[in-house]
Amino acid sequence: MHTYKILKLLPGNKFLLVVCMLLLSTASKSQQQALVAIGNVSGAPGDMQLSELKAVFMGEKQRWKNGDRILIALMKTNTPVGQTTSARIYDMNANELNKFWLALVFQGKAQAPKFFNSVSELADFVAQNPGAIGILDKPVSVSDIKFINIDGQKTF
């Protein structure tokens, strides 16, 4: 039976309750989804604090210790992973994130991140570019990338 039909059978108050629960569960899904940080074998360290990761993705830290320029790889903000990344790393919605980066680039303070449609494209980009770092929702099997532990954990 379709959800709509089930909802129609419920009395008014219960209907509202179910709608609220559905909305809450959808909203919290993006907060709960686990993320994985990956980096090119050159540049990014194997372990980072979450605050350090945020500083990198906010454009506040632009070079790795070895001098490599940090290249940020993000899933597009219309993808579920992109939306989760916006919320968890940036504390922004998709629109705010796009505005944030456009402003930063326009001010000459940072180079724009690369946005991708698929996880495999993002992983390939990170693998091929020294200094690159990206966020995924699950580990992928691509050579020349390393998984970065965040606060000692594989996912965050």
Place this chain on the structure above:
Amino acid sequence: MKRIIFIISLVIFFTIPKLSSAQDTQIRGFADFLTTYANDKASFAFDEQDLFITSVLSDKISFLGESVFKFNPSSATDFSVSVERLIIYYNLHGNNNLVLGKVHTPINYWNVTYHHGRVFYPTIERPLLFAADIIPLHTVGVGVNGHDLGNIKFGYDLFIGNGLGSTEILDNDKYKSVTAAVHIIPVDKLRLGVSWYNDVVSKGANVEGKIMNWKVNQNLFTASVSRFGKKFEVLAESTAGINHTDTTGSKTTFASYIYAGYRIKDKLVPYIRFDDLHYQNGEIFYNKNNSTSIVAGFRYEINYLAVIKLEYQYQHSELLKNTNKVIAQFAIGF
């Protein structure tokens, strides 16, 4: 000789493809459409088209250019093109860069944050101090800058340029302008900044179409505070301009504005801005015209590339009639 040519050819062969593959160029832009109601009539206008280009040339070198196309009645084609920024960055270390070229003088928060991107402006127009030429908007020269250093996210700019009265390609005198600015972000989104600008304007220099009959030593001091949070937005900035001539001594002008907005819905921000220009009697470098203005309006952000603003503006000035205007703007990024 043949060996040298061979070696050079090899170097070119192996270097050019590397540079080409490293290059990453993006072209973006801004434009806006205006409707103004003043003096019992409505007018339509497009303000200017702003194109900006960024390019990463190598791991260390990048470029940013900003050019504006706008209406200019004195031009044969009714339009003119102005190069607003042309900057080559060379990364020195971490977040520290060498900066070469034409920049928006880093003395003013608004000047270095919004540039010509009308879609970013919190209000429709820039503060009064821009139209009054209180600060030098552009400087051609060389400098260093850095940002997000340490826990308080310290940032700095030090820039030496040709100064007022110069052209884009030649200094009119031996004096160089110096701009020094520092800022910190001690807590999330709260930015505090101070800056100083010094220049000596030679007698006979042409500054914004005004010929100087005196040698002027100019010092500008600016302080700014800004916080653009999820709900509440505030930006306040004040400049003290001290112009010294041998005949008039030092005269001080204060130019200030304060903006506040509050996001009442996801896309809707009502706002207000108050501007004040106050010149000391005897001021001869600026065109003395004590003015105040108030703007009140709201901003509707369709998305980050399309913003509508509707605003009421009232301006009172010493030399001109009071003005009342209602302006609507549709600003876009592309």
